[in-house]
Amino acid sequence: xxxxxxxxxxGIGILTAIINQILKIAGxxxxxxxxxxxxxxxxxxxxxxxxxxxxxxxxxxxxxx
Amino acid sequence: MELIKVIVLGVVISFxxxxxxxxxxxxxxxxxxxxxxxxxxxxxxxxxxxxDFFLNVVNKTGVNESLFYVILKIIGVGYLIEFSxxxxxxxxxxxxxxxxxxxxxxxxxxIGFPVITNLFNMILDMV
Numbered sequence: 001x002x003x004x005x006x007x008x009x010x011g012i013g014i015l016t017a018i019i020n021q022i023l024k025i026a027g028x029x030x031x032x033x034x035x036x037x038x039x040x041x042x043x044x045x046x047x048x049x050x051x052x053x054x055x056x057x058x059x060x061x062x063x064x065x
Numbered sequence: 066m067e068l069i070k071v072i073v074l075g076v077v078i079s080f081x082x083x084x085x086x087x088x089x090x091x092x093x094x095x096x097x098x099x100x101x102x103x104x105x106x107x108x109x110x111x112x113x114x115x116x117d118f119f120l121n122v123v124n125k126t127g128v129n130e131s132l133f134y135v136i137l138k139i140i141g142v143g144y145l146i147e148f149s150x151x152x153x154x155x156x157x158x159x160x161x162x163x164x165x166x167x168x169x170x171x172x173x174x175x176i177g178f179p180v181i182t183n184l185f186n187m188i189l190d191m192v
Contacts, residue, residue, distance in 0.1 A: 009096050051098070
């Protein structure tokens, strides 16, 4: 579980960079920004759920209300 | 064994973060956050046994159990505040990190406040 999420994020980052380059060459600048935003949103979905898991474990562990 | 895993994980995370900084800077921050979440979520789960032991010790000494929970809460709040402030500092905006640490101090004060009032009441009763 541990490492592959980080590599997934790295892969998405590199992928969006490549797609941006291609779109830039093809002259479609605005779609490139859309691709970047969607990439970040996809990654954020998985990150947010992980952070909430960590906060729940800390809450139950330290019995914070 | 745990130590090696944590060290390797930390090195890999920092390497990927540096790599991503050149290609896509916004992913570097996300990668660091995910790395720290994994690193600490992995270690924290093993703490439950330690706290149960301390709880037994506190019960044996006859001290009021709520005091122990106040200490535990303060440690938890301190840890969460430090974690989020660290993320803010990593992403470059230290002013937000200072605000979070200030808010954390205030929260800890509020948590510890009933203990102080109990102490004063005890002293007043004795006088």
